[in-house]
Structure formats: C-alpha cells, structure tokens
Amino acid sequence: xxxxxxxxxxxxxxxxxxxxxxxxxxxxxxxxxKDKKTKRLIPELYVNRITVKNGGKVVTTMNAGAALSQNPxxxxxxxxxxxxxxxxxxxxxxxxxxxxxxxx
Amino acid sequence: MSKENEKTIGRREFLSSAAVLTATIPLALTLTKSLGASPxxxxxxxxxxxxxxxxxxxxxxxxxxxEELAKAGFKGATKSRQVKLRVPTIAExxxxxxxQVDAGPASKVKxxxxxxxxxxxxxxxxxxxxxxxxxxxxxxRMRMKKTSNVRALVVMKNGSKLYNSKLVKVTIGGCG
Numbered sequence: 344x345x346x347x348x349x350x351x352x353x354x355x356x357x358x359x360x361x362x363x364x365x366x367x368x369x370x371x372x373x374x375x376x377k378d379k380k381t382k383r384l385i386p387e388l389y390v391n392r393i394t395v396k397n398g399g400k401v402v403t404t405m406n407a408g409a410a411l412s413q414n415p416x417x418x419x420x421x422x423x424x425x426x427x428x429x430x431x432x433x434x435x436x437x438x439x440x441x442x443x444x445x446x447x
Numbered sequence: 448m449s450k451e452n453e454k455t456i457g458r459r460e461f462l463s464s465a466a467v468l469t470a471t472i473p474l475a476l477t478l479t480k481s482l483g484a485s486p487x488x489x490x491x492x493x494x495x496x497x498x499x500x501x502x503x504x505x506x507x508x509x510x511x512x513x514e515e516l517a518k519a520g521f522k523g524a525t526k527s528r529q530v531k532l533r534v535p536t537i538a539e540x541x542x543x544x545x546x547q548v549d550a551g552p553a554s555k556v557k558x559x560x561x562x563x564x565x566x567x568x569x570x571x572x573x574x575x576x577x578x579x580x581x582x583x584x585x586x587x588r589m590r591m592k593k594t595s596n597v598r599a600l601v602v603m604k605n606g607s608k609l610y611n612s613k614l615v616k617v618t619i620g621g622c623g
Binding site for chain 2: 371375406419423
C-alpha cells in the first residue's frame, strides 16, 4: 500500500497565473463501502480540510465532504506576481494532517 | 428416504412451533440492542464509536439537497454563464469525475460551493478565496453516486450569488 500522506505539488505559470496542482495519497473512505472480506462497513476516513498558504499567509481554504476521489487531486490558481512559497496542508477526519511545500 | 423425511418434517415442526418464535424474537432484539445496532443495520462494526461511523442509514445523507442548499445560501442565486462549469457529459467512472469551475477574478469572489445533487451528501466542497488567488478557479476529481446535476454556487464579495449547473450521466457509481 502506497504511503498515506505522501503528497506532490506541481506548479505551472501561465501568464499572470500560477496553476497549483496537488495530489495526496489517501484512501478516502466514504463510510458507505463494505469491506469485501468482513462484509462490514469501512468507517469513514476522508480529507475534510485543505489549506493553501503562500509565503506563510493563508490564501485558500477548502472544506470538503467525502466527495473527493481516492488520492484526492486539487488544482487552484495563485497570482504569479504574489506567489512565492506555496504550502499545502491536508487534514482528514481522524485529525491527522500532512504538509507539503514548494517554492515557485 | 423415510428417515430424511422424518428429519425434515421434524425440523419444520420445530421451527414453526410458536414456542421457538416467541423465544427467538426477543432474544434477537436484545442481542442487537446490546450491540448497539438496530436489527436492520447488522453490518455495522460492533463496538465502533458513533463518531467513527455516522449513524445514518445509507442513502439518506446527512441533509437533504434542499437543506444543504439553503444552508449554503443558494436562495436567490441566479443562473449565470459567468460561472464556467466544466464537467464531462458522461462520466465513465463515478469515482473519478473531473469538475472544473472558473468564476472570474478572485478579488470579487468570496467562495464557491459545489453540490452534487444525488450524492448522499450533496454539498461536496466549499472553497474560500482571497484576492491573491488571481482567478477563482478550482479543479478536482469528485465522486458521483449516480446521474445527477452538478451545481457550482459562487458567492461574491458584494453578496450576490451566481450559479451554474450541468447534468452528468454516470455509468458506474463511485460512492462505494
């Protein structure tokens, strides 16, 4: 099983915008799926809060339900003139959180 | 042969006897009560805390679509082409549906809420923007349970609300 919590940030500057794409390795259990062997519901465990900081200041916050796909993929933009060091924090329903950062 | 017949008749008689019925039904109920689950939800993990598993039956969702739309402030929103919502017309896999929203300059936008109408939890994600975002843009892969509308509600800083919605047909549902 790939390491849960590993994330990748990739940035691409197009004109005056920096497209920030990030993906996190995470199973995203919705709480409605059954384990095929035990026939019991797998308890929910999904990313519910994503924070994007630029140079230490919070730029974007996202509150998510269980609707993000497994290994959630998010893409947002930042103004190219202001983008310096991008930090993405993912937090899931168990309270665990993971950070990753990338300089533009 | 006759022995088997005798056996099966004996079992039938036993099972249908009123005494057994009156004994097993309350027994079953007390057992399920002690496990903390109703008889219909026998597949919940015993001993799991209520916070770990949301105690709602499957398909009822945390809130109905109307409730969630109202909570998010959908009332009074006008459908607008300024909210560019890009979704596939037909999603081959409901577990990975690319949803892209572009609502213009981020300096004017406060937040974007994405709803997937027929999901158990219709409110999929809310994104709060700041002017440093440049553009109020969002792209992600979402899960869709079945064919339904995908709506993007954009709440502007001046209080006005715009939305756009598109129908996405799902061939294989993705909520597990």
